Amino acid sequence: xxxxxxxxxxxxxxxxxxxxxxxxxxxxxxxxxxxxxxxxxxxxxxxxxxxxxxxxxxxxxxxxxxxxxxxxxxxxxxxxxxxxxxxxxxxxxxxxxxxxxxxxxxxxxxxxxxxxxxxxxxxxxxxxxxxxxxxxxxxxxxxxxxxxxxxxxxxxxxxxxxxxxxxxxxxxxxxxxxxxxxxxxxxxxxxxxxxxxxxxxxxxxxxxxxxxxxxxxxxxxxxxxxxxxxxxxxxxxxxxxxxxxxxxxxxxxxxxxxxxxxxxxxxxxxxxxxxxxxxxxxxxxxxxxxxxxxxxxxxxxxxxxxxxxxxxxxxxxxxxxxxxxxxxxxxxxxxxxxxxxxxxxxxxxxxxxxxxxxxxxxxxxxxxxxxxxxxxxxxxxxxxxxxxxxxxxxxxxxxxxxxxxxxxxxxxxxxxxxxxxxxxxxxxxxxxxxxxxxxxxxxx
RNA sequence: GGUUCCUUAGCCAAGCUGGUAAGGCAAUAGACUGCAACUCUGUGAUCGCCGGUUCGAGUCCGGCAGGAACCUCCA
Numbered sequence: 341x342x343x344x345x346x347x348x349x350x351x352x353x354x355x356x357x358x359x360x361x362x363x364x365x366x367x368x369x370x371x372x373x374x375x376x377x378x379x380x381x382x383x384x385x386x387x388x389x390x391x392x393x394x395x396x397x398x399x400x401x402x403x404x405x406x407x408x409x410x411x412x413x414x415x416x417x418x419x420x421x422x423x424x425x426x427x428x429x430x431x432x433x434x435x436x437x438x439x440x441x442x443x444x445x446x447x448x449x450x451x452x453x454x455x456x457x458x459x460x461x462x463x464x465x466x467x468x469x470x471x472x473x474x475x476x477x478x479x480x481x482x483x484x485x486x487x488x489x490x491x492x493x494x495x496x497x498x499x500x501x502x503x504x505x506x507x508x509x510x511x512x513x514x515x516x517x518x519x520x521x522x523x524x525x526x527x528x529x530x531x532x533x534x535x536x537x538x539x540x541x542x543x544x545x546x547x548x549x550x551x552x553x554x555x556x557x558x559x560x561x562x563x564x565x566x567x568x569x570x571x572x573x574x575x576x577x578x579x580x581x582x583x584x585x586x587x588x589x590x591x592x593x594x595x596x597x598x599x600x601x602x603x604x605x606x607x608x609x610x611x612x613x614x615x616x617x618x619x620x621x622x623x624x625x626x627x628x629x630x631x632x633x634x635x636x637x638x639x640x641x642x643x644x645x646x647x648x649x650x651x652x653x654x655x656x657x658x659x660x661x662x663x664x665x666x667x668x669x670x671x672x673x674x675x676x677x678x679x680x681x682x683x684x685x686x687x688x689x690x691x692x693x694x695x696x697x698x699x700x701x702x703x704x705x706x707x708x709x710x711x712x713x714x715x716x717x718x719x720x721x722x723x724x725x726x727x728x729x730x731x732x733x734x735x736x737x738x739x740x741x742x743x744x745x746x747x748x749x750x751x752x753x754x755x756x757x758x759x760x761x762x763x764x765x766x767x768x769x770x771x772x773x774x775x776x777x778x779x780x781x782x783x784x
Numbered sequence: 785g786g787u788u789c790c791u792u793a794g795c796c797a798a799g800c801u802g803g804u805a806a807g808g809c810a811a812u813a814g815a816c817u818g819c820a821a822c823u824c825u826g827u828g829a830u831c832g833c834c835g836g837u838u839c840g841a842g843u844c845c846g847g848c849a850g851g852a853a854c855c856u857c858c859a
Binding site: 342346349351366367368369370375376378379380381382383385410411496497499500501568571572594595596598599603604605606607608609633634635637638639641646648649652653656659663690696697699701702703704705706709712715716768771772775784 | 786787788797798806807810816818822824853857
């Protein structure tokens with residue numbers, strides 16, 4: 341597996357820290373609202389990455405969190421006169437519903453901030469004790485200048501950042517770049533600490549959860565949207581550097597944004613479409629197919645036209661697969677276990693090449709073409725049909741595209757026989773009747 | 785202004801360590817078919833612009849133009 345590492349700006353050969361095992365963390369949602377379709381991209385991208393690793397025999401430990409403590413959540417709770425937990429539970433469920441529909445596998449662990457609070461407080465304490473953080477009136481800030489490597493993820497140098505940094509109204513900070521680890525607060529849910537009551541800053545949560553859930557301060561892969569590189573991921577690393585002097589993760593992976601008319605879809609811009617709505621309109625399979633049709637690091641423009649084209653592509657693949665099932669059924673044969681190892685290997689090689697899904701799709705179309713070719717000959721060889729159909733299944737499995745084997749009932753077979761008989765007798769009226777019946781069963 | 789990245793046929797989109805451009809959609813010409821659908825076969829680009837390195841560059845270097853993300857919460 342070769343992966344583009346945002347930390348080094350290069351494609352590198354992946355070597356796991358522990359033989360045969362992959363530790364992977366992806367920043368999860370802040371659960372104050374339904375996710376939009378842009379938020380669904382990392383779900384699909386990293387689930388697919390996990391499937392590739394698993395296809396290669398790795399044991400993958402994939403962790404993703406729920407940020408269930410946040411200003412927006414508190415604000416919403418306040419406005420709706422509801423407890424925070426009610427809101428977070430609602431949107432965690434909505435998020436998981438989207439994940440399941442998208443056929444994303446279950447995660448190794450899904451920590452919540454509220455359940456990690458003791459560790460977060462301890463960690464902040466440790467940062468203060470070591471001089472990397474300081475407390476002012478109940479707030480705690482991270483002292484960015486105390487970490488020499490600051491900028492290693494976003495590739496910015498501190499001077500440039502300081503020039504560009506907006507003058508913060510918060511004059512408590514020593515430097516405008518310093519970020520909050522703990523916010524003193526009197527509104528909403530809060531925790532008591534020795535420096536005051538409040539809640540943690542966003543950047544601290546992820547580092548702590550990684551360390552806690554994996555039991556170490558260095559993992560294989562940390563993923564997320566490219567918009568999280570700075571400041572979020574930079575600040576995560578800074579904290580880890582401060583205490584452990586590691587880059588937290590060997591590989592930093594970032595997926596590209598989903599655009600609307602060339603502009604990033606975002607909640608703040610308001611140009612977003614909710615994932616659940618897109619799933620209802622196009623169906624989860626098509627969404628997954630579209631998401632993987634472009635390389636994960638590239639921007640992906642979101643439009644009806646993209647979906648229309650993708651639908652034709654996916655239909656082509658699934659139609660071929662369905663035909664294989666039906667033809668085998670009519671021959672009283674079944675799909676076996678043999679597959680074209682060479683085609684499958686080529687497919688996996690593309691997936692291993694920094695998840696080159698466009699090239700992997702090309703292999704799929706090649707497989708589909710071969711399947712169609714063996715389906716079209718006069719004397720169909722069931723072994724050949726099965727071979728390519730099973731090859732296709734294995735590829736779809738890696739991509740997370742669902743398929744289902746179609747068992748033909750005796751009734752179905754009789755109907756096919758009648759249809760053929762009517763055609764042979766040139767009784768097309770009757771033939772169309774049977775065809776319509778088969779069509780209703782989704783067999784034509 | 786700084787950082788990172790993108791610009792390939794009508795559209796979408798690959799192209800790693802340089803040797804004359806994957807795949808898909810659309811279009812078009814055939815084949816198959818009772819009709820239709822499906823399918824199969826054939827047909828298209830010199831790679832934003834300029835310059836450099838090289839025997840040779842889409843692929844490396846420099847410059848220019850256009851676009852995006854980040855520098856503020858955001859996948």
